[in-house]
Amino acid sequence: MILRLIAKRLLFLLLVMWSASTIVFFVPRLSDINPIRERFAELARTGGFSPADLEKIIESYTRQFGLDQPLLQQYWDYMGQIVRFDFGYSLNRYPATVMDLIMQAIPWTLTLLLVTTILSFVIGNLLGALSAWPRAPGWVRAIATPFILLTGVPPVIMGVLLLFFIGFRLKLLPLGGAYSIGIVPDWGDVGFWLDLMRHQILPALALILGSVGGWVLSMRGMGITIQGEDYVTFAEHKGITPGRIFRDYYLRNTLLPQATGLALALGTVVSSAIIVEGLFGLPGIGTALNNAIRSNDFPVIYGIVLFITAAVATIMVLMEFVYPLLDPRIREQ
Amino acid sequence: MTYASASMPLQPGRVQLTLRYLRRNKSLTLGLIVLFGLIAFTAIGFLTIDPKDAYPLSAPTRRAPSWDYPFGTDFFGRNLLAAMVVGMWQTAAIGLLAGVIGTAIGVVLGFTSAYFGGWTDAIIKNICLILTPIPVLLIQVVVAGSLDKRDVTILMMALIIVMLGWMGTTLVVRAQVLTMKERQFVAVAKLSGMNSIGIIFKEIMPNLLPFIAAALVVQVFAAVFASFYLAVLGLGPLREPLLGNIIWAAQGQGAFFNGWWWWPIAPSVAMILILGSLALINMGLDELANPRVRKTE
Numbered sequence: 001m002i003l004r005l006i007a008k009r010l011l012f013l014l015l016v017m018w019s020a021s022t023i024v025f026f027v028p029r030l031s032d033i034n035p036i037r038e039r040f041a042e043l044a045r046t047g048g049f050s051p052a053d054l055e056k057i058i059e060s061y062t063r064q065f066g067l068d069q070p071l072l073q074q075y076w077d078y079m080g081q082i083v084r085f086d087f088g089y090s091l092n093r094y095p096a097t098v099m100d101l102i103m104q105a106i107p108w109t110l111t112l113l114l115v116t117t118i119l120s121f122v123i124g125n126l127l128g129a130l131s132a133w134p135r136a137p138g139w140v141r142a143i144a145t146p147f148i149l150l151t152g153v154p155p156v157i158m159g160v161l162l163l164f165f166i167g168f169r170l171k172l173l174p175l176g177g178a179y180s181i182g183i184v185p186d187w188g189d190v191g192f193w194l195d196l197m198r199h200q201i202l203p204a205l206a207l208i209l210g211s212v213g214g215w216v217l218s219m220r221g222m223g224i225t226i227q228g229e230d231y232v233t234f235a236e237h238k239g240i241t242p243g244r245i246f247r248d249y250y251l252r253n254t255l256l257p258q259a260t261g262l263a264l265a266l267g268t269v270v271s272s273a274i275i276v277e278g279l280f281g282l283p284g285i286g287t288a289l290n291n292a293i294r295s296n297d298f299p300v301i302y303g304i305v306l307f308i309t310a311a312v313a314t315i316m317v318l319m320e321f322v323y324p325l326l327d328p329r330i331r332e333q
Numbered sequence: 334m335t336y337a338s339a340s341m342p343l344q345p346g347r348v349q350l351t352l353r354y355l356r357r358n359k360s361l362t363l364g365l366i367v368l369f370g371l372i373a374f375t376a377i378g379f380l381t382i383d384p385k386d387a388y389p390l391s392a393p394t395r396r397a398p399s400w401d402y403p404f405g406t407d408f409f410g411r412n413l414l415a416a417m418v419v420g421m422w423q424t425a426a427i428g429l430l431a432g433v434i435g436t437a438i439g440v441v442l443g444f445t446s447a448y449f450g451g452w453t454d455a456i457i458k459n460i461c462l463i464l465t466p467i468p469v470l471l472i473q474v475v476v477a478g479s480l481d482k483r484d485v486t487i488l489m490m491a492l493i494i495v496m497l498g499w500m501g502t503t504l505v506v507r508a509q510v511l512t513m514k515e516r517q518f519v520a521v522a523k524l525s526g527m528n529s530i531g532i533i534f535k536e537i538m539p540n541l542l543p544f545i546a547a548a549l550v551v552q553v554f555a556a557v558f559a560s561f562y563l564a565v566l567g568l569g570p571l572r573e574p575l576l577g578n579i580i581w582a583a584q585g586q587g588a589f590f591n592g593w594w595w596w597p598i599a600p601s602v603a604m605i606l607i608l609g610s611l612a613l614i615n616m617g618l619d620e621l622a623n624p625r626v627r628k629t630e
Contacts, residue, residue, distance in 0.1 A: 012463070020467045028479040152612035153605050154558060156565055160580065160601045168589050175589045267468035275562055279584060293478060293567055301478050305471040313466040 009317045016313040017306075021082050024302050025075060036061045036091070038296045087303030092295045098303030101288055108178070108284035112200065113273050116207040117262075123208070124215025125258055129250050131216065132223025135242050144220070147213040155210030155272040159279045162202050162209075174199050176281040203280045207273060211265075218261060222254045256327040263319040266312050274308075361617020367610035371421060378418030386415035387574040398595050405595035407579070408586045413599045416574035421603055423487055423575055427560045430491035431498065432553030438495070439502025439552075440545055444533060446503065447510035458507065461500040469497045470562055477568035485570040494559045501555075502548045509544050513537050547618040554611040561604060576600040 037058050044054050062068055069077070081088065087098035124147070130136040131144035150158070167175045179185065179195050186192050226232060226249065235245050277286025285304060292300035345353070355362045385391055389409035398405040404413035446457040476493045477485070513519065514537070522536045563569055564577025567585075571578060583597040 015463045016466050019463055020472070023467075023472055024475050027476050031479040031481075149609075152608040154561065154608065156562070156580070157601045157604055160597045163589050164594055164598055168592075168594050267466065267470075271468055271470040271562065275565055278566065289474070290566065293474075298478070302475060305475050308471055309467050312468050316466045 006321075009320060013313055013317050017082075017310055020309045020313075021079065021306055024306055025078055028298065028302070029071070034058075036067070038298075082306065085307075087306065088299045090292075090297055090300050092292070092297040092300070098300050101300060102285070102304060102307050105283060105285045105288045108282055109273060109277060109286065112204060112207070112277065112282070112284065113270065116204050116211075116273070117269055119204075120208045120211045121215060121258075121262060124212040125219045125251075125254070127212070128216040128219025129223050129246070129254065132220045132227065133246060133250065134227065135246075144216050147209075147216050148220075149213070150209055151213035151217055153210060155207045156275050156279055158210045159203065159206035159276050162206050163280075167202060173202050176279075178281075178283050199280075199282075203276050203282060206276050206279075210272065211269065214265070215258070215261075219254060219258060222257060223250055226250055226253055256323060259319065259322065259326055263316050266315060270308060270312055358617045358620055360613045361621070364610045364613030364615075364617055367606055368614065371606055371610065375418055375421045375425070378414070379422070382412070382415045382418055384415065384419050386412040387419035388572070391415075397593075404599040405593075407582070407596045408588075408593070409582070411574060411579075413579075413595070416579060417576075417599055417603055420574045420576045420579065420600065421607070423573055424557055424560065424604075424607060426487050427491045427494070428553045428557040430488065431494040431556035431560070432549055434491070434495045435498045435552040435556065436502055436545065436549045438499040439548060440506050442499070442503040443506025444510055444537075447507040447514065448529065448533060454507075457503065461503050464497060464500050467497065470559060472497050473559060473563055474566065474568060477563050487570065487573070490560055490563070490569060491556070493563070494556045498552065498555060498559070502552060505544065505548055506541070509541055510537060513540060543618065543621055547615065547621075550611060550615045550618055554608065554615060557607060557611065576604050 040054055040057055040061075067074070085099060087102075090096050090098055090101055093101065127140065127144045127147065130140040163175060166172050174180065176199075178199055179192065180199075183192060183195060232245065232249055235249060274284075274286035274289060277284040278290040279286075281287055285308070289301065289304050291297070292304070355365075383391075389411055392402065392406045392410050392412040394406060394408055394410045396402050396406040402412055402414065404417060406412055407416075442457050446454045473493055473496070476496065477490075480489065519532060519536055522532050527535070560569070560575070561577040564575045565581050565584075567578075567581045569575045569578050569581075577600070579600040580597050583593070586593075586596075588594070588596040
């Protein structure tokens with residue numbers, strides 16, 4: 001039974017990856033733009049080699065990347081590479097492979113994402129549940145309202161505003177970069193770590209402020225519904241303490257829908273983090289993508305897109321196996 | 334009969350009812366007010382400024398906001414007030430185009446899927462489910478990145494966004510039609526010999542309109558959001574003063590490092606107002622479409 005479920009989800013995951021990589025394969029080939037020509041024409045413009053050499057270089061690269069093969073052959077080879085997580089070489093930073101670049105960038109992005117997602121999920125849900133709870137003190141609702149108003153603001157814009165008010169006007173925190181210019185990264189030095197943290201505060205804050213409101217909103221809605229349920233009234237009459245009602249009746253019942261919401265929001269959360277990273281110039285996936293777009297480094301763009309898609313889809317499928325742990329009713333089935 | 338005619342004069346008119354409802358539904362009202370404000374800003378803007386000022390080399394560069402240039406000018410010599418007017422209009426155009434196309438696809442597919450069921454339903458539903466976990470923005474990045482940025486147009490932007498932006502509406506409409514199909518009025522219509530086209534358009538469609546309106550707002554919101562993100566990444570039509578493009582350019586030139594704070598701030602505030610008004614309208618429509626949470630007087 002459980003094996004069948006796992007097999008089904010794995011098939012689903014494969015289908016998701018297959019459709020994503022098929023789109024990424026065919027779309028660029030439908031357009032008349034030639035990534036290799038684009039890249040080397042740019043190099044030629046900045047000076048370096050003569051137009052005659054340019055054609056030769058393009059030709060040899062086209063052969064090397066197998067772009068002169070028939071389309072189906074290319075598709076087959078490409079799929080073989082994807083399965084092995086081999087996204088080829090970066091045009092811009094050859095001989096680094098796309099995977100090298102991703103692996104360099106991923107720890108930064110992962111740390112930022114983990115910290116901000118957990119913080120905003122916990123803060124948002126607690127605030128939302130408390131603001132729907134009749135016994136909660138008035139100041140909780142006062143805090144929750146501004147967060148709800150911020151729901152529509154994309155994290156990037158939050159980043160611009162934070163940069164303006166805190167970085168530019170008050171000069172409290174740096175305006176970007178992973179660490180101060182002139183500092184040599186030394187992972188054993190406490191001062192370097194502190195400097196690193198200072199640079200992470202604004203991007204993290206932008207992501208948290210941009211997403212807390214959504215959790216507050218959905219949690220509050222659910223909290224209000226639960227309030228009207230008979231079992232809550234019954235529990236109150238039984239004399240169960242308010243703290244336990246809050247924990248075991250409010251939070252417990254909303255855990256599953258909110259976890260589902262987190263899984264569904266994952267794509268947006270990751271996209272936002274990538275763009276905020278680009279805005280602040282942190283050395284994560286976002287900046288790698290930004291640089292790749294600016295320098296027409298197409299293999300890197302496609303590699304990053306496929307890598308992130310695989311990660312998001314895998315986590316979404318894995319989350320489904322967490323649901324039974326959160327809700328005994330699913331476990332029964 | 335006499336009862337009805339006696340109460341007639343007391344029955345408030347349609348306009349009055351709408352106004353009364355708007356007073357109750359605060360988020361819808363506020364959202365509409367902001368939206369009309371933005372429309373007025375754009376309309377008056379087009380009447381008073383020269384749209385050419387929104388493009389580079391039309392004004393002195395890097396001027397802080399002043400009486401002549403209320404929002405300042407940027408590094409490339411764009412008058413940011415003019416850029417806001419044109420950019421707002423273009424954002425609206427992309428949002429509406431992508432929103433309407435996406436909703437139309439979603440409604441047609443959702444209806445087909447739910448009404449005919451069987452294989453049709455299985456195929457459409459599963460395609461939606463398989464495409465949903467793919468982070469749409471990233472695929473849009475691939476599509477937009479593969480185009481020659483010199484000739485990306487507003488329409489193309491909208492089409493890129495729609496490409497993977499119809500699954501949500503399809504699933505919502507499908508779910509609604511599925512529940513509506515089981516309602517008694519549909520059974521009555523079927524028994525009285527109405528054909529499926531008639532049932533779809535005369536019985537189900539009118540009941541579905543609030544949901545479709547809400548889905549349209551969600552689609553427009555998502556499209557504005559997506560086009561903004563693409564533009565911030567430098568994947569929009571780079572020549573145009575799209576709000577995201579301006580932030581991208583400001584970031585590329587290190588606006589804050591150089592003290593040109595007004596450059597990224599103007600498009601950010603405009604974007605907050607656009608997305609905020611759409612979010613409020615969406616919340617308001619949710620209440621309208623979902624009678625369970627509809628507030629009573």
